[in-house]
Amino acid sequence: MQFPSLIGHAAQLYKIIKKSNQSAETLASDYFRSKKYIGSKERKFLSELVFASLRTASLIDYLSDNLSQLHPLQQSDYQKEIFACLSTCIIGKNEHYFNCEHLIQPAFGCSSVHEGIVQTLMQKADISSEAATLWIENVCNLYRQLSLIAEQYTDDLNNDLDTFSIICCMPRWIIESLQQSKMNNHSILTLCKSLYKSATVGIRVNSLAISIHTAFQIMQQHGIQCRVGQYAPDAIILLERVKLQDFPLYMNGSIEIQDEGSQLISLALNPESDWRILDYCAGAGGKTLHLAAMQQDQGEIISTDIEYSRLRELHFRSAKAQIRSIHIVSMQSKTSKDKKQKTLSYYKDACDAVLVDAPCTGMGTVRRMPMIKWRLEPKHVQKIVEKQSDILQKASEFVKPGGILIYATCSLLKEENGDIVHSFLQQNPDFLPDPLYHAYPQKTIEALDITKTQCDLSLLPSIHGTDGFFVSRMRRNA
CATH class of the missing domain: 3.30.70.1170 (Sun protein; domain 3)
Known part of the structure; x- marks a missing residue:
């Protein structure tokens, strides 16, 4: 498939994803399944281009809107999206977050991305190769102008938050939330630019x-x-x-x-081999399996979740790993048909440790699921925060005196992280912050520079290279 045609398909998929409420991965899979003529190498190029474009949507849409006025396309339903995807190819290479040169194949009909962009503009905008080259220069110049305004904003030389949010590729209200968490504008810009890249x-x-x-x-x-x-x-x-x-x-x-940051959540619990642990929001069971391995499969791990259907995969995964210490219990059931199977209420005040990996916005995973940040609204955060507070309160009832309570999310927002823990500790004086220093292995302490009194940890893609995570360790008074 020729490069201009690939850009046309990328533009179409980009538009489909942005207009839908379904997950980008599901829509991309459906799209490729419906177009069986697209080969594996073409799929790889299209997938990486579209997801890079989604991660930087506010930036490339801004560039596209401005440059579409100079060279409107002839009879295209995807003018804005075509220019947006071309902008990703240009800015992505220059800023080192999406360099697709290695994806170029002989079948694409070009030897470089630059040549492919020129071909696309000549074909779809009906302009000369010289005009196409000038268009590429205009994209670079406009980006440099935006970047300069954003840098001036970080240095308090202007108050153009709208342009800053465009360069950050983040909704304005999320930028404001990060500012309220005492993160300075330089750090916010660095964080947001780290989210341009695909995750490891x-x-x-x-x-x-x-x-x-x-x-x-x-x-x-x-x-x-x-x-x-x-x-x-x-x-x-x-x-x-x-x-x-x-x-x-x-x-x-x-x-x-399992992301390395996610592994640090289980490590924060630091269980002894004979502990009874409740994984209160176990989901597919990644952290449950990790805890079982940490205990040498000698403890007792109760796994439950608000959505019981999410636990189905844990049956298969624990069997594959030959782990026997995991017991799946329904959160809803008040009685059990199997007399040997205890209901969840049996474990109140009886667990050495409880892990709450709470449902959250997922803002720490936007490199993998970029549409999260574009679809999220403040009202959604408020509902999630209320749910998180309720879950943490209910889960804490299962911690025995002297036991450990871990609260974690994969979010970057303070409303879901430190604010939740602060509120919980105020309302539950029998729980106190407990240092991570005594929980983490020496490798972790040294690599993350954990202090002896530090009880929470925030992981950032810009600093640690992991997904964004928050973890807090608490202990119930004996």
Whole structure:
């Protein structure tokens, strides 16, 4: 497929995703399934281009709106989207967040991205190659102007928050929320620009099955480019996208896909091998499995979730990993048909530790799911915050005296993080902050510079390279 045609398909998919409320991944899968003539190399190019465009939508839409007036396309329903995707190719390469040169194939009919952009503009805007080159320069110049205004804003030389939010590729109200959390504008800009990039894929090695050293060696022997994680002792980071579904270590449960930041949540609990743990919002069970491995499968882990259907995958995953210490309990059931199976109420005041990985906005994962930030509204946050407070309060009832309570989210917003913990501690004087220093392994303490009195941790893509996470450790008075 020729480059101009690829840009046309990218523009179409970009528009479909932006106008829908369905997940971008689902829509992209449906789109490619409906167009079987698109080959695997074309799909890879289109997918990476469209998701890079979604992550930077406010920026490229601004550029597109301004440049569409100079060279309107002939009879196109996707004028704005075509210019937006071309802008991603240009700015993405210049700013090092989307360089698609390595994706260019001979079948695309061009030897470089620049040549492909020129071809597209000549064909779709009916302009000369010289005019196309000038168009590319105009994109770069307009971006530089916006960047200068944004830098001046960070230095308090102007108050143009609207332009700042365009460069940040973040809704204005979210920028204001980050400012209220005492984050300075330089840090906000750095954080938001880090969200331009695609996220790395994290692997957790199942220490019950294999050592990280052996797993790392096997992955390298199979040609998988990777490195050992910086913070979590069982983390491996993939340096390129790899399909792991047919990889032996994944198939037999020796490795799991889990962001390194997510692994730090389980590590904050630091369970002893014989502890009874309640994973109150277990979901698909990634942290449940990690906790079981940390306990050498010798403890008792109760897994539950508000949405019981989300726990179905945990049955399969725990069996694959040959873990027997996990027990799945319905949150709703007041009685059990199986007399040996205890209901959740049985465990009140009886758990050594409770983990609350609360449902949240997911703002820490916007590199993977970019539409989250564009669809989110303040009213949604308010509803989620109310739900989080309720969940944390109910979950705390299962912590026994002297036990540990962990609250965590994959959000960047203080309303879902520190504000929730602060409010909970005010209302529950029998709980106190508990230092992470005594929970984390030495590698983690040194890499994250954890202080002896630090009880919460915020992980940022701009600093740590992980998804955005928040974790707080508390202890109930004995």
